[in-house]
Amino acid sequence: MRNPQIDYAAVFHALPGMVALLTPELLYADANDDFLRLVGRTREQLLGRYIFDVFPENPNDPAAAGMGETKASMLRVAETGERETMALLRYDIEDSERPGRWVEHYWSPVNAAVLDRNGDVTLIVHRVEEITDLVRARGGDRRDRVLEAELYTRSRELQEVNERLRRAHAREREVALALQAAMLPAPTPVGHHRAAVRYRPAVGALNVCGDWYDLVDLDGDRIAVAVGDVVGHGLEAACAMGQLRSALSAAARVADGPAQALEALGLYARHVPGAESTTVVKVYVDWESHTLTYSSAGHPPPALLHPDGSVTFLDRATDPPLGARPEHMARPQARTAFTEGATLVLYSDGLIERRDEDIDAGLARLARSLVRHRRTGPEAMADALLADLLPPTGSTDDTALVILRL
Incomplete structure (x- = not known):
């Protein structure tokens, strides 16, 4: 099937609703058919002319302000390149066939910039929603009608603001996830031992990028494993996460054990914006003594x-x-033995916690899933746990997971 040859000029003129194109000097460059019909002008009466020469303010209305507000909005768009939705305007238009007779109109305009490759404004799109009939149909006092129409316009503005926020949040989410991916270590073999790591971002909005994992080779047949969770979301959480993960990775290489590493991290976290109330667990695995030493x-x-x-x-x-804690205190540390062939699983709360249940229910669900998949390797087990424990529609919190075969 061939790609259709689109006549964009024909599309523009057939657009439903009033749309005009103006130069940055506010001269008409074009107008679609609905615009010409509703303002009662021909294209020849508009093209190349200054907008407010064609549509001056009603001289019979001393309170008229539509021209000034429209001009100010268009000039801001020409200067900044940012789209602007205007409040409801009353803008009377002189009847082209009966000079001196002014027709009352209520418009809700939107002005947007068309940019060239250099980012300069080349045209201003002036779209007008004509709501005169809506105002008149409501009847009653004119002031009440205007207020009702104003509420209608404000609701449209709110919708546009919400859409802008949604797009901004989506962009920030993409940047935060990219930053998160760059900061988390790529899955690599830990000595001769098998490990699997996973990170799953939360669905929706920005509740992402606070979770991390880390695996560090130590002297002898030992490694240090950690999973942490920064309170907060978005870019701030991703930046705090990166600083804390790097600091803990460095501390693990010089500390005597996980408790001392977390003590050092706690002192450092006091000087990292957004690091307050971060949770983290650190485990040292020693294959020579078959012991796990941990602190949370x-x-x-x-x-x-x-x-x-x-x-x-x-x-x-x-x-x-x-x-x-307001003051620094030593952190606890515990040790337990393991048998060769056991599996160590570290995770963040997104894997087990649900708002409508106690954490013990989530821990029990994790235990059942581990038993069910105990004969699989770390990679297959990681995928199975995520499939079993995360909601089918995705979690509202991001999730980090480390599985290590001992």
Whole structure:
């Protein structure tokens, strides 16, 4: 099928509703058929002429202000390139066939810029919604009719503002996710051990980019694993996340254990905007001694799936989130043994928490899923857990997940 050859000039003239094109000097460049019909002018009477020479203010109405407001709006658009929705205007038009007779009109205009490749304004699109009939049809006092029409216009403006906010949020979400992806480490082998990592952003709006994971090789046959969750969302959360993840990764290489690493991170977090109340769990895995040493700053407990199918939650070293205490205090640390073939699972709260249920229900759901998929490898298990535990329509919170075969 061939691509249709579109006559854009014909499309413009056939557009429903009143639309005119003006130069940045406010001279008419073109107008569509509905515009010409509703203002009672021919195209020849408009083209090349200054808009307010064609449509001057009604001299019989000392309170008339439509011309001044329209001119100010168009000049702002010509200068800034930003679209502008105007409030309801009463703009009387002189009857072209009966000079001296002015016809009352109520218009709701929108002015938008057409930019060239350099970003300069080349044309102004002047779209007018004619609502005179709506005002007249309501009857009653003229002031009441005008106020009702004004409410109608304001509702349109609110819709446009909401749409602009939606687009701005979508753009910020894209930037935040790109920043998140750049900051999180790519999945790489951890020594000779198998690990899987996942990050799933929240659906909708901006509740994304506060979660992170980290895996660090240590001396000997040891690694440090962490998952954290910054309170907040969007670019601020992504920036705070990046700083905290890097700081904890560095601290893990010099600290004696996870508690000391979190203590250092807590002191650092006091100077990072948006880092208050961050939760994080840190686990040191030692294959020589077959032990897990862990500490948690307000984070959901890691799960340890044993080869016999039982599940233990590592919850014996839990402390408040970062920055929650007014004074610095040592953090708790616990140790537990593991059997070769066990699986360690770290995650953020988006995987288990639901607003309408207790966290214990989410932990039990995770345990059941782990038992069900205990014979799969880390990669397949990661996908299975996300499929089992996240809502089909997506979670309202982002989710980080690390699975390590011990």
